[in-house]
Amino acid sequence: MKFKGFVFLAFSAVFLSGCMTGKENQKLTVAGVDNPVISLNGVWKFSIDPPEKFWQKGLDTSDWADIKVPGECQMQGFPIKADTPFAYRQSFEVPEDFSGKKISLDFHGVYSYARVWVNGEFLREHFGGFTKWSCDITDLAEPGQTAELAVEVVDRSDDISGASDYAKHNIGGILRDVELSAVPVQHFEKLHIETELDEKYKDAQLKINYSLSRSEPSDVLFRLLDDHGQVIKKEKLAEAQKQGTVLMDIQSPRKWNSESPYLYTLSAEIVEGGRVLYRCPEKVGFREVEVRGEKLYVNGDEVRLRGANRHDLHPELGRCATAKYDKLDALLAKQANMNFIRTSHYPPTERFLDYCDRYGIYVEDESAICFQYKGTSQNKDKFTSRYLSQLREMVNNHRNHPSVIIWSVGNESTYGKNFQKSYDWIKANDKTRPVMFSFPNTVPDKKKVYDILSLHYPKWHGNDKVQGFPIKDFDRSGMPVIYDEWAHVACYCTDSLRVEPNIRAFWERSLDKMYANLLKSGSGAGGAIWGMIDETFFLPEGLPGRGEIWDNQGKNGSTEARGPAIGYGGWGIVDPWRRKKPEFWRTKKAYSPVKILEKQVDEFTSGEQLKLKVHNRFNHTSLSEVAAEWQYMGKSGFAFSDIDAGEEGLLSLPALNWQGGTELSVKFFKDRRLLDRYNIRIGEQGSKLPAIKEDGKITLQRSSSQTRARGENFELVLDKEDGLIKDLKIGGELVIKSGPHLNIKIFEKLGWNSPIKALAGKKWEVESSSCSVKKGVFLADIKGSAGKISAEFKFRINAAGVAEIECKATGLPEGKHIKEAGFKFITADAEKVSWDREGYFTAYPENDLSPQKGSADLSYAPEMKYRKKPEHLWVYDTQDFFYFGTDKRFPLSRLARGLKENIYRYSVFYEGGGRLDVLSDANLGCRYKREAGKDTLIINSIWDYPDLQWGNYAKFIKTKSSFSAKAVIELKQDL
Structure with a gap:
């Protein structure tokens, strides 16, 4: 099964693509417009009990409270309740240079049901809290004038993500960015970009399927640029039709993978008389995902995923996404030697995926469906549109990211027709990536709703029956297996955690043994720690009405919080402030891509080279690209080897005066980033116990x-x-x-x-x-x-x-x-x-x-x-x-x-x-x-x-x- 490298972009009257979000290092150009994307984040007006017709133009909101957007309401002291509407108001200036353009309001995540008005006119409703959606306000927002925005939000108890129940409090609110954007009336309505590699994974074909917003012909220019801005290839279409396809043959492009995340830029332009009216630059990674038999491949290389499950979590604003933590989390993942993030249990921001593209992190992108067990929503027609609408928003927003190599249609739910429709829709619209689903054990025979088996919580040795599937040495014949929840960080064992904290250090054995054993398997494609960030929400003290619907005390497997800080507790390798916990270094060690296979060298000869047994656990990288810095008895230097990815071999150190009872330090670096550090004993160290001498006077x-x-x-x-x-x-x-x-x-x-x-x-x-x-x-x-x-x-x-x-x-x-x-x-x-x-x-x-x-x-x-x-x-x-x-x-x-x-x-x-x-x-x-x-x-x-x-x-x-x-x-x- 082959999944081509793929980049996708789609937007319509109510949807604007990723290229229009003001992505870092990607500047959208609209002729005559200074800033086509304007952030509306900041302090808004808020009412927990809004008056009737609160959306009317000119409404006096002087007695409304101030609230930060984005951010949860309860985390800011507003005790919202499930299924009870609350409201936001904000005024904003529409720039004069937006005149003659299509103007949109872009909401990147509102939990969980929203209705929008501008200048007193109703625009639309939206279900789902973690995907981007837009409102066309061209006919309501007059350039050079102030517009009034009203948003009604309901934290619905029937939301299919179950995110408030999961967070043990009502997370409702505007959780992600809000933006005002402008594009020309003629713009790219759809832009699909596929990168197909040849059989030797050397040359590529860049395939561009485009669609314009209007049927009038326009001149269209596509340019592919390298990371220095040099044009590699270009194609101009004079009087391009509304829809079309462009093919570019690219000789030996640099490939994108998690270890060498090289990015090109495709500049898609609409040109008139030599003048660029509209430019949308998209990052392009030449990479191809394949499932062949029991293995997962990227660019022809078998990959083993070493990752974690990540939630959005802001220590002061709750289930909220910000630029600071999106970037920091991607950097922390790389520092911890991860190459994989599962975005549980909802899609991340596009900004986070930008960082995964840039730094090299494979992503399992998951639709916001969680814990939908038998009899809830998976077989009910009234929920079908919710399943499919947010799935489409996830895929259409994110499929232009090379980092996204797997789609997930939902977490730990019972199979039903709405999951089947989700899988079928993806397979009809994106043939470039495999799909996962949990729980696969609930899928009837002869039904296909996943391409990779998702199993949760195998035993550390990999011999078990996991969700009804017998596993031997982490192998399950038939297809690749990703244990996208494993090695659960200490969380529910509250008595142990209260006695003393060493349980967090002891956990190192679990992840190290799991990953080492999985590497010996045939079909084990990787795993993801549960979880990356502590699930702790620091609610304001004395928040009134807390727990009327969801409460952390004694329900759903009590985690026994003893105060206003609620959630599931300390299940992360970093805390909510992103301070590194003991599990962080242990993850870095267990997931190390370079493993010295011995703690002590007993066979050595002074004055001759010392050879260390090493396992290259990279997927794509030879150790010739890794520097080994050694230090021994006051001397230091560098050693190199050419062990291929996935292979074992020897690292040779210089002929030194090796002596028993000493210690050798070795550090591995790639691209100046510390991968791992080892202190290797040379020879026997000897006992440190003193004898109880039978002498002296007592x-x-x-x-x-x-x-x-x-x-x-x-x-x-x-x-x-x-x-x-x-x-x-x-x-x-x-x-x-x-x-x-x-x-x-x-x-x-x-x-x-x-x-x-x-x-x-x-x-x-x-x-x-x-x-x-x-x-x-x-x-x-x-x-x-x-x-x-x-x-x-x-x-x-x-x-x-x-x-x-x-x-x-x-x-x-x-x-x-x-x-x-x-x-x-x-x-x-x-x-x-x-x-x-x-x-x-x-x-x-x-x-x-x-x-x-x-x-x-x-x-x-x-x-x-x-x-x-x-x-x-x-x-x-x-x-x-x-x-x-x-x-x-x-x-x-x-x-x-x-x-x-x-x-x-x-x-x-x-x-x-x-x-x-x-x-x-x-x-x-x-x-x-x-x-x-x-x-x-x-x-x-x-x-x-x-x-x-x-x-x-x-x-x-x-x-x-x-x-x-x-x-x-x-x-x-x-x-």
Whole structure:
């Protein structure tokens, strides 16, 4: 199945194409008109309860409120309700040089039903909130005069996008740009541009099908220009008829793909007497999409899509699209090594697609239909026009973009005749792209409504039955499969998210394993993370009437928001302000197009070249176009290889004095953009655990209530009442107040939100406690219980302050999923923690939640204000307005609170120079907790996040009747 490169443009009395939107770097020219496209964005007048005949000309709106356009109403403090009309008014000047032109009002997105009046005259209605539509106001707007615009909007509960229900509040309003535009009476009414490549994908034919707005013949000129403005080809039609076709043979054009997004410009012009009356420049990418058997191809190259699902989201204006965030989101996608965006669950702005064209991002463009299950709209005649009208608007607006390689007729809905009509319409009007539909399992046999199989939430290993389709190693025979929702970012597991944030770092295993396993499959064409941006709407506090139709509390699978910030929560790799979360770097790593396949090189010879195993995971690019910058023991340089796209090979580094126990840094760059970074170990690194030397002097002082032990570098008390270690000091400074205490948390069951239960939360009851000194080592044996859990602790510490703690617990309920298990100490207030750990990946940025080596200042807890952009990085947040509400503020930042996995050393620093180090061979996880004036050091030998669910990776460790843990602690006095 072959889908030709295709560019499309269509507009009529009520529709103006993409070339007329004032696209960045594309200037529309209309003779005699200074600015043919004028933005009407800004402050409008608004009434939540408009008077009768509010559209009348001359109506006094002085008592109406001000509102920003574009932007949601509720996000600006107006408690609109479903199915209840509200109104906008705005006046605008019609430029004098619009005289003699066709004048239009262009609405890029009004949710979800709108009616429009100009100067008191009704123009039209429109269903659907996420597509561009226009009103011809030529006969109503007098150039040089002021025109009055009235727009009535209804947030309809029966809208087929379900977008308000989905957003957990009424999103109604003018959500996208509004523009005033002028074109000559004779203009291009339709402009279709196909780029067909030959069998060798070398030469191309540019096919232009045009239609003029009037039947009078006009001179038409088409010019194809390269990115320097040089004319490659041109064709002039003297006295062109109303409709026609132009063919241009282009020798060896540069191809457009996500890795080399080269764009030409087609200038379509209407000329009279050598004077250009009208010029519409369109970007052209020579690219061809094909489905052949079980694979997806672009320009003859098999492609694997690595992407995310993106929603429009403005942190202050809600489900709103702006130029700032359209551009930023495209740039963030490229920074995260994505080559694919699914525009869930509605079409994006054309401006966003402009950036996808420019930066190189493949797009699945989805019609605004979501969650239409059996018995809703998919088989009802009264909804057919809504399905088809917004589908036509999506396709006709966007098919000129090379970035759009797939159409989607809707999300997670039951098949019906309206979906069939949607598919049939696309196939009749655009044969250049494949079509997708979810849920495909609802499509009857012998019905065809998709060309690529869309499946949601496979398991990380790719062996599963997904929506009724058996999948083996991500393969499904018959056609390509795109898992356009996978690797769901932590969101619904609210208890885990409230305990500590490391679940966001742990998620890295899921996406990395999914994508690596998919690359081994035959038919797996790619996947898209759910999702890219946090689904959090910062509604004004105290918004009246909130939740009368849709409410985030307890409905549709409660996400348990605890305040005015509602939605689905933190399911993005960036937050609403576009601050990078831990998932961002992990996406960049998992989706890396250049993968070093080893963490440690054991076979090397000093003075000879070092060879690294590398997988080129690009679709179209040889590694000869990628620079590898290396650094080793004070030296640096660049290495290159010529590994072809999709192949594995060797990257050779210079003959250096390679030594065991060292580290090599390698960074990969393409077009000066950092693709990936690796820190590769050279040779064995050796254990970092100190021995507990049996020497030195320890004295014991016993009384009826306690035993006090003193060594060269410590002193402690063994309390006879509860049998615990108390008042552990380093050089006279208190560091541990009491412990060890059991720390065992489980999930009673896994579900939408999996509640966490502490098994050892009851008061500790001592059974026996004894101590002695043998060969310069203090020994304590403590036995007791906490509720039904019995435990024994063995504590050993030598005179130098090196201690070993062993724990064994029994009486655990069997078969429960473990959240974390280990023990903890109540500590004195500390100043800082630091860590050295084994990362899942070999390199993390310094400002990550858990880099291999890092530290956290326990006194740094920046203040945050609701609905105000934080000036600090995400890891330093002390509040989460969605999961905790506006009142809860942590005394520690996320960086300080987060569990650090697989530690070699976890250090706690105290004001007087005391330091406590937890040491392991990367088999322990540590975190620090400060709550209600109590500091706690938690040392876990087991930790897991099975509540990630959605096919994500977890260890799925279950409780047995007993559990044991062991740790080494070293006490130091830093001078």
